[in-house]
Amino acid sequence: MSERLTRNLLGTLRHDPPGLVLLAMVGILVALCLMAPWITDADPTATDFANMLLPPGLAHPLGTDDFGRDVLARLLHGGRASLSIAAVAVVVVMALGVTVGIAAGYFGGAVDIVLTKIVDVLLAFPRLVLAIAVAALMGGGMVPLIIAVSAVAWPAYARIIRAFTLQIRREGYVLAARTIGTPTWKVLVHHVGLNLLGPILVLAMLDLGNLILAISALSFLGLGVAPPRPEWGAMLNEGRAMMELAPWLVLAPGGAIFLVVLAANYFGDIVRDSAEGRPVHGPSDWLRPGRPGARRLPRTSVREPSAAEQPLVALDRVTVDVTDPRSPYFGRRILDGVSVSVRQGECVGLIGESGSGKSTLAALTLGLTRRPLALTAGSVRLFGAGTGDWTWDDWRDVRGRAVSLVSQDPLSALNPVLRIGEQIGEVMAVHSAASPEAIEARVREIVREVHLPESVTERYPHELSGGMRQRVVIAMGLVNRPSLLIADEPTTALDVSTQLRILDLLRDLQGRYGLGLLFVSHDLRVVSRVADRVVILKEGRVVEEGPTETVFTTSRQPYTRELMAAIPGRRRELMQATGT
Ligand SMILES: Nc1ncnc2c1ncn2[C@@H]1O[C@H](COP(=O)(O)OP(=O)(O)OP(=O)(O)O)[C@@H](O)[C@H]1O
Numbered sequence: 262m263s264e265r266l267t268r269n270l271l272g273t274l275r276h277d278p279p280g281l282v283l284l285a286m287v288g289i290l291v292a293l294c295l296m297a298p299w300i301t302d303a304d305p306t307a308t309d310f311a312n313m314l315l316p317p318g319l320a321h322p323l324g325t326d327d328f329g330r331d332v333l334a335r336l337l338h339g340g341r342a343s344l345s346i347a348a349v350a351v352v353v354v355m356a357l358g359v360t361v362g363i364a365a366g367y368f369g370g371a372v373d374i375v376l377t378k379i380v381d382v383l384l385a386f387p388r389l390v391l392a393i394a395v396a397a398l399m400g401g402g403m404v405p406l407i408i409a410v411s412a413v414a415w416p417a418y419a420r421i422i423r424a425f426t427l428q429i430r431r432e433g434y435v436l437a438a439r440t441i442g443t444p445t446w447k448v449l450v451h452h453v454g455l456n457l458l459g460p461i462l463v464l465a466m467l468d469l470g471n472l473i474l475a476i477s478a479l480s481f482l483g484l485g486v487a488p489p490r491p492e493w494g495a496m497l498n499e500g501r502a503m504m505e506l507a508p509w510l511v512l513a514p515g516g517a518i519f520l521v522v523l524a525a526n527y528f529g530d531i532v533r534d535s536a537e538g539r540p541v542h543g544p545s546d547w548l549r550p551g552r553p554g555a556r557r558l559p560r561t562s563v564r565e566p567s568a569a570e571q572p573l574v575a576l577d578r579v580t581v582d583v584t585d586p587r588s589p590y591f592g593r594r595i596l597d598g599v600s601v602s603v604r605q606g607e608c609v610g611l612i613g614e615s616g617s618g619k620s621t622l623a624a625l626t627l628g629l630t631r632r633p634l635a636l637t638a639g640s641v642r643l644f645g646a647g648t649g650d651w652t653w654d655d656w657r658d659v660r661g662r663a664v665s666l667v668s669q670d671p672l673s674a675l676n677p678v679l680r681i682g683e684q685i686g687e688v689m690a691v692h693s694a695a696s697p698e699a700i701e702a703r704v705r706e707i708v709r710e711v712h713l714p715e716s717v718t719e720r721y722p723h724e725l726s727g728g729m730r731q732r733v734v735i736a737m738g739l740v741n742r743p744s745l746l747i748a749d750e751p752t753t754a755l756d757v758s759t760q761l762r763i764l765d766l767l768r769d770l771q772g773r774y775g776l777g778l779l780f781v782s783h784d785l786r787v788v789s790r791v792a793d794r795v796v797i798l799k800e801g802r803v804v805e806e807g808p809t810e811t812v813f814t815t816s817r818q819p820y821t822r823e824l825m826a827a828i829p830g831r832r833r834e835l836m837q838a839t840g841t
Contacts, residue, residue, distance in 0.1 A: 273531045280527055287524035290517060294340030303331035305338040306489040314507045324509045326499065328489075336513045339491030344521075346407055346485075346492075347473045351465055353411040354472070358418025359461060363453055365419065366426025376419070383416040392475055396484040406485045410475050418464060422457060429456050433673035434684075440629060441661030442654075443691050451687070455678040466529035470522040477518050493518050571645055572602035573745045573777040574626055574664075578639040581621055581801075585633030595621050595634060597801045601779075603745065608771055608778040610792030610809065612785055612824065618801040619781045623749050626779065627666060628656035644744070662692040665738035669750035671730035674737075675722040681708075681733050682718025689740045707736045710773075711766060728759035732766065739770060745777045752787055764790045785824045789813060797821050 274281050293300055303321075309329030317324045323332035365376040383391070392409045399405035429435060435452045443452075479485050480494025488495065493514040500510025581596040596618045603609045613619050624630050625641055628651060641648045643659065660666075668674050676684055685704045689695065695703070705715050711732040722730055731751060738746055748767065752760040768791050771778045782788050788795055789809055796806040797820065805818045816822060 270531060280531070283520070283524050283527060287520055290340065290520060291344060294337050294344060297334070297337035297341055300337060301331065301334045303334035305330060305334040305491045314503065316507070317509055323513050324507065326507070326510055327503055330489075332509060332513050335491035335496060336493075336517060339493050339496055339514065340517060342403070342486050342490065342492040343473065343476060343480075343494070343518075346403060346410075346476050347469065350407050350410045350414070350472050350476065351469060353407065354414040354418060354468070355461060355465055357411065357415035359422050359454075359457065361415070361419040362422025363426050363449060363457070366423040367430050367449060367453060373423075377423070380416040380419050380423075383413065384420070386413070388413045389475060389478060392479060393482065393484065396479050401484045401487065403486055406476060406479055409479060409484070410472060414468065414472060414475070418468075421460070421464060425457055425460055426453055429453050432456075432676075433668055433670060434676040437661075437666070437668075437674055438676075438687070440627070440657070441688060441691055442657035443687065447687075451679060452676050456676070458678070463529065463533045466525065466532045469529065470525035473518065473522050473525065572604050572642070573644060574779070575602040575642040576600060576622070576625065576639065577642070579622075579625060579636060579641065580638035581618075581625065581630065581634050582637045583633045584635040584637065588633035590633065595801050596625070598639065599798070599801070599803050600639075601796050601803070601806075603777040603779050605744065605777050606771070606775050607794065608768070608780055608792045610788030610795040611779060611781045611798060612783065612788050612795055613798035614783055614824070616800075617798045619783070619798060620749060621801075622798070623666070623747050623779070623781050626747055627660055627664060628653075658692075661688055661743075662741045663743050664745045664747065665741070665743040667731075667734050667738045667746060667748040667751045669753045671727065671734045671754070672722065674734050675730060677722055679721075680718065681720055681722070681725070685718070685733070685737050685740050688737045692741050703740060704736075707740045708733075710739070710770065711736045726759075727755050728763060731755060731759075731763055735763075735767065735770070739774065742774060743776070745779070746771070747779045747781070749781045750783070751780075753782070753784075760787065761790070767791060797824070 274284070307330065309325070312321070312325050312329040313327055315321055315325040315329075317332075321331050321333065323336060326332055326335070361376050361380065365373040365380075391413045395412050396405050396409035399408060430453065432452075435448060438448045438452055476485065477494030477497065480492045481498045483495070483498065486492035486495055488499075496514035497511055497518070500507070500514070504511050576599060578598045578600050579596055580594065580598055583590040583593040583595065585591060599618070599622060601609065601611065601622065611619055611622065621630070621634065625636065626643075628641075628648060630636060644663065648656075675681075679687075682701070682704050685707065686700045689700050689703060693700075704718060708715055708717055713729060713732050713736070717725065717729065717733070722733070725733065731754075735751070751767070752763050755763060764787060767778065767780075770776065771791075778791070780788055780791055785795075792809045794807065795809050795812050797804050797812070797818070799820050805812060805816060805821050812821060813825070816825070
């Protein structure tokens with residue numbers, strides 16, 4: 262559990278003495294149950310008709326039942342049965358609910374439809390009635406009891422986990438991991454599963470009480486542990502007939518069930534409250550995952566870069582339209598005959614206001630154009646090779662290795678539950694068979710290169726400032742020494758001074774790595790600091806392009822001048838230059 266969650270929990274408990282007493286009582290009860298054979302010598306199933314229905318006393322602290330059996334021994338041994346059935350049921354319910362929920366939410370489509378329908382049908386039945394039916398059909402006993410309780414409890418978990426998964430799968434770090442070719446199991450475990458640990462823990466705690474009640478209810482109805490073995494629900498049923506004559510027969514198991522259910526619900530509530538008190542993508546050392554393993558993707562026929570004179574990427578009169586007739590925007594033109602190229606060591610600034618098509622163009626360069634959009638004319642050449650017939654695997658091999666993306670939202674690009682070192686290392690491991698030591702050394706090196714302290718590798722994203730996070734994302738982009746970096750509004754979310762430092766860093770790294778840099782931004786001022794050449798995009802068309810300095814000083818293009826006028830210091834200069 263995270264430090265913060267533990268702190269919240271302890272803080273809540275410190276200010277809630279009755280809660281603390283309750284938890285202490287249940288803790289003692291559970292400990293006594295677990296140590297039952299050492300606490301009492303009495304055999305919980307041995308009958309002694311000479312000592313039937315004795316009230317609590319020295320020899321039998323909780324009295325005896327109508328078979329002369331020691332109620333304390335039965336209570337403690339019965340508690341072992343009740344609690345272990347509940348523990349196994351929670352694990353089974355979680356395993357089923359989490360697996361089905363993640364599968365439905367992550368894979369979507371037919372998998373989602375089928376699984377969701379099954380869940381809906383099961384949820385349509387009252388839980389306890391269905392559990393009684395299942396247990397009765399299976400004939401009662403410990404295993405059927407676990408199966409019955411688990412079978413009816415998992416659908417609710419599956420539904421909640423599916424909802425969480427739908428949300429997580431849209432996060433930038435999941436999309437990034439998928440696009441660079443991280444194996445599906447790793448995305449599911451590292452990126453989806455680890456982020457679900459918090460909700461899963463809270464759900465488990467909140468439902469533990471319900472499960473114990475359900476188990477007791479089924480045992481009460483004679484569908485649980487077979488007599489004469491003790492179990493709390495069954496003891497309650499046995500004592501019911503003698504309730505007036507020997508109330509201790511129901512008070513002991515009833516009190517135990519009451520205490521445990523109350524404590525489980527109480528603890529579930531404070532775990533939930535403490536977890537909600539953390540940041541949305543909160544502290545995340547709930548579980549520290551192992552080092553990501555190295556994997557080599559099959560190399561495709563993609564030719565590596567590249568002679569200096571040949572563009573790393575060349576988009577030649579590309580046109581992108583909404584081609585899916587089901588889209589309400591069917592027929593709309595997003596990019597119209599745009600040509601842009603980036604050479605080694607060159608920084609090209611792609612500028613345009615919101616909606617001008619910058620992101621669509623960046624996505625095209627990374628092979629990420631998806632329905633309802635499609636390339637309808639022109640071509641994209643990467644490292645001299647036409648990409649028209651590239652498969653998803655061809656693109657995956659290139660992304661994150663030869664071409665990297667630095668996105669505008671560093672927080673969403675980073676997985677909140679993985680340490681920084683693991684995240685950078687994972688990008689490298691996906692594309693190389695380097696040893697863990699080599700990966701670690703490279704991670705430390707790239708972290709230093711982006712001017713972060715090495716200790717940052719041990720930290721989580723929420724422990725870093727916005728500027729530090731953006732440096733981490735840049736480190737992830739460069740760890741595999743790509744030839745081409747696409748920076749999509751990389752400084753938009755930062756304050757002005759941090760912006761400048763990140764821009765200088767990018768410029769510096771570009772020189773050091775000999776990178777081609779496609780810098781996408783709506784902000785001419787930002788672009789002017791890094792770009793050698795600018796391309797100005799308006800409503801999907803290039804309206805002007807040329808060396809940055811030339812465009813800045815001599816442009817007669819009204820749209821470019823409009824963009825320049827939006828820069829505070831430039832407005833006056835422009836007005837003076839044009840005499841307006
Ligand atoms: N899937 C889509 N269906 C319909 N129209 C789309 C789709 N994706 C993008 N567009 C439209 O294409 C145009 C260009 O979008 P794009 O996201 O490339 O612009 P942008 O310049 O990157 O803007 P911003 O800086 O706001 O992200 C916009 O008008 C947008 O509404």
